[in-house]
Amino acid sequence: MAVELDFLTTDPEEMELVSRYWAMNEYGEFLMPLKDLVPFKEIKQPAQLTKFVRTLCLAYDMNDICKCGKPHRASGRSGVSKSQRQSHRPCEACLEQQLLEKQAKEAADRAELEAKLAPHVEWMNSRSLAYRDLADDSVLLLQALYASVGPRLWEGRFTHDDCSDLSPYNSGQFASRLYRAGVLGDDPEAAWQGTYYLSEGEVRIRLEYAKLFLPPDVELGSGEEAFSLLIDRDFKNSEALSKLWLDYACDDVIRYLMDQCELHNQFIEPDALVKIQDTIRHGLHTYSVSQLWFIVWKVVRDAAALSRRSYYSQERATATIATKIRKQLEFADQTGELRDTWSRPPAHIVGTLGIVLNELFGIDERSRGESVLYMFxxxxxxxxxxxxxxxxxxxxxxxxxxxxxxxxxxxxxxxxxxxxxxxxxxxxxxxxxxxxxxxx
Ligand SMILES: [Zn+2]
Incomplete structure (x- = not known):
């Protein structure tokens, strides 16, 4: 018999039933049809009988062997293998062992991560900055960040999600930029599990989930007074500010592009988006955000029309967007004509960075890139x-x-x-x- 039985009962009648239930010939065929085993006491249905037999004994399928050499349990006739095989699934004991090993490894990884993070935590707790020495673009971004998260900037902690109103589309890129410039700190002790992880023995951070903060000023510490050093900044670095405005304006156009794509069920591959950003950024050296919106409106509509043709796929159609934008820019350069009456859609925010740029320099979506860069x-x-x-x-x-x-x-x-x-x-x-x- 390919099944070994471990009885849980000593009742001879029940033991007899179990033996008859599991009896099979050398080909693995059961000798007793289930219907011939009922009625047994009050049990009349074959399905009830299988359930009852399961409570009377543990059956081991000798044809289904775990890697450790032990047979797997069979819950009923249908689960029994006809021929000998090595099973890939672990038996209960092996499963428990695997679970213990997994838990031990996770605990060891956590301990290693914590040990490696300890010096970073200490450094972050003792960090300070000379607010006066911060670069102009960092200071302008901090002003916008303050407009977004308020005193939480230095009193508490904030994440990318908390400052999602910094810019119209990808606010996170601006917060990350401050972090990478060493202006913002991160607080591992306040972070969600999974924010930090080890890769090849090095601690890595998922910046989008990190709890960020502005470290105190070396002289004035943290607070309104210290932050006023940043509010009263006399901006002079034209190159850094030009670059920041271009990044912001590009983000303002990309938001419009994404909304238009959603409207027309178009999806842009990440690689294609990088090329589109390059092209838009170049266009912004001359034209306004509003003028670029007009171009985007036109080319996405054209791409959507193209994707509906039978021999064009959606991917192939959206892949033409970067080239179409370039074509429109070249056409505008030649003719000197480009509509600039396109206005901001109701759900499309300016973002606090746009508001700060407007308050400080009077720039908005109608400002031509040429004039903005000349002004800087x-x-x-x-x-x-x-x-x-x-x-x-x-x-x-x-x-x-x-x-x-x-x-x-x-x-x-x-x-x-x-x-x-x-x-x-x-x-x-x-x-x-x-x-x-x-x-x-
Ligand atoms: Zn096993």
Missing amino acids: AQMGKQQEANSDAHELAVAFMRDTLDLDTPLQALEAFAELIRSGLTTEDALVKAVQRNPEHFTS
Whole structure:
């Protein structure tokens, strides 16, 4: 018999029933039809009988062997194998062993992760920043982040989800950018399980789930007063600000693109999206967000029409979007015409970053990229001029003090101003008149 029985009963009548139930010939065929085994006491149905037999004995299928060499339990006649086979499924004892091993490994992994995270936790707890030294684009982003999450920025912790109103489409990229620039810290102790994990022995972080915060200022610590250093910033880094605006404007156009794709049941592959972003970003050097919306509206509608043709697939149709945008930009460059009356759809937010850019520099979706980038470039030049004037003033003061001629120097300077020169021109002349300046 290919089944071994382990009786749970000592009642001879019941033992007899079990033996008859499981009796089989050398070909694995059961000798007693189930219907011939009933009635047994009050049991009249074959299905009830199978259930009852299961309570009377443990049956082991000697044809179905676990890797450890032990046979598997058979719950009824239909579960018994006709021929000998090695089973891939573990027996109960092996399953329990596997579970214990899995739990032990998980506990060891957790302990290793915690041990490796400990120095990071300590470092994050003691971190501070010099708010005054933060880059302009970081400061502008922090202003927008403050508008999004409020004092939680430094008092508590926040995640990408909490600041999803930073930008119209992918706010997370801006929060991640601050984190990678070392401006935001992360708090492993406040994080959900799974935020940190080990890969090849190194701790990795899933930034989108991380609990983030702004570390305190080195001098003023955390709070409104310290944060006012960032609010009162005099922006001057035209290159960093131009780049930030381009990233934001591109995100504003991508949001519109995604909404249009959803409307027309179009799906863009991640690789294709990267190329589209490149093209849109290039277009934004000249045109406004609103003008790019118009182009996007047109090309997505065309792609959707294309995908409905029998010989075109949806993928092939959306793959044409980047090229179509480029074509529209080239056409606009040649003709000098591009509609800019496209307005922001009701559900499409400006985001706090867009609001801050508007408040500080008067930029909105109708601002042409050309003008925005020119404005930032001029701001950079103005800043350089201011810094030159500052250098001149320092040279003038230093020379007059060195030569011990402050009164004469101030009279000469006043004379130059009275003759109608600007402060800067008067300084240039005053310094040039002083022959000592050239030898110092
Ligand atoms: Zn086993």
